[in-house]
Amino acid sequence: MLSANHDPAALHAPYLKNGRIHIPSILTEHAADTLSAAILAFEDWNRVLYQGGKHFDIYPAQLQAMTTAQHTDIRNAAYTAAQNGFSYLYDNYPLHDAYQAGTCPKGLLSDIYEFLNSPAFLDFVRTVTGHADIAFADAQLTRFAPGHFLTSHDDAVDGKNRRAAYVLNLTPRWRPDWGGLLQFFDQAGNVEGGFTPTFNALNMFSIPKPHAVSQVATFAGGARYSITGWLRAE
Numbered sequence: 001m002l003s004a005n006h007d008p009a010a011l012h013a014p015y016l017k018n019g020r021i022h023i024p025s026i027l028t029e030h031a032a033d034t035l036s037a038a039i040l041a042f043e044d045w046n047r048v049l050y051q052g053g054k055h056f057d058i059y060p061a062q063l064q065a066m067t068t069a070q071h072t073d074i075r076n077a078a079y080t081a082a083q084n085g086f087s088y089l090y091d092n093y094p095l096h097d098a099y100q101a102g103t104c105p106k107g108l109l110s111d112i113y114e115f116l117n118s119p120a121f122l123d124f125v126r127t128v129t130g131h132a133d134i135a136f137a138d139a140q141l142t143r144f145a146p147g148h149f150l151t152s153h154d155d156a157v158d159g160k161n162r163r164a165a166y167v168l169n170l171t172p173r174w175r176p177d178w179g180g181l182l183q184f185f186d187q188a189g190n191v192e193g194g195f196t197p198t199f200n201a202l203n204m205f206s207i208p209k210p211h212a213v214s215q216v217a218t219f220a221g222g223a224r225y226s227i228t229g230w231l232r233a234e
């Protein structure tokens with residue numbers, strides 16, 4: 001599934017120097033196309049948001065039952081929270097949790113989870129990051145539709161042993177003007193770097209580091225799809 005284009009040993013120095021890396025064409029073209037088609041066709045999304053200092057999951061059946069006014073209220077609650085603090089609004093599917101619980105649908109979704117936890121992928125990311133103790137990759141599918149966002153945070157959570165964060169971008173076509181940019185901030189709050197969600201690119205970065213997903217523009221030509229998670233030690 002990994003394309004043969006990359007020498008992970010050669011990517012270690014740039015990763016160390018910058019604390020992050022953007023690796024284009026990470027999967028074979030066929031694997032990327034197949035996976036992208038599966039995630040675009042996927043329908044079992046939860047809406048997740050952070051408001052009042054708490055995480056909320058709204059499940060597919062609940063989303064279906066909601067009126068337009070209720071959808072607007074949810075969105076506005078996330079927007080109000082984002083005005084002055086940490087918040088997010090996007091759709092997800094907790095691939096790692098579902099797989100571990102035995103509820104992940106067999107087929108491409110379980111295949112990709114197994115690939116992310118295969119020796120081939122784990123050895124690759126151990127070499128790039130220099131963290132030989134990476135034992136597994138957790139994972140969620142994410143969909144950022146127009147209006148969705150994730151404000152600045154640093155990914156550090158006590159006890160989770162996160163060695164690095166990763167994002168595998170699966171949107172076939174994206175324009176930087178559409179937002180949804182993974183941005184990194186310096187101590188003064190300036191943008192010191194960022195990655196556009198380029199198809200079949202793998203982003204990795206070391207933790208803790210302030211970063212955000214900029215709001216997807218209302219005029220974007222579609223949603224931003226990826227598989228994201230953390231490379232973790234036991």
Ligand SMILES: O=C(O)CCC(=O)C(=O)O
Pocket residue numbers: 142150155167181182211212213226228
């Ligand atoms: O989707 C991305 O580019 C990053 C997501 C992220 O920062 C997170 O889920 O914590």
Ligand SMILES: [Fe+2]
Pocket residue numbers: 153154155165211
């Ligand atoms: Fe993050």
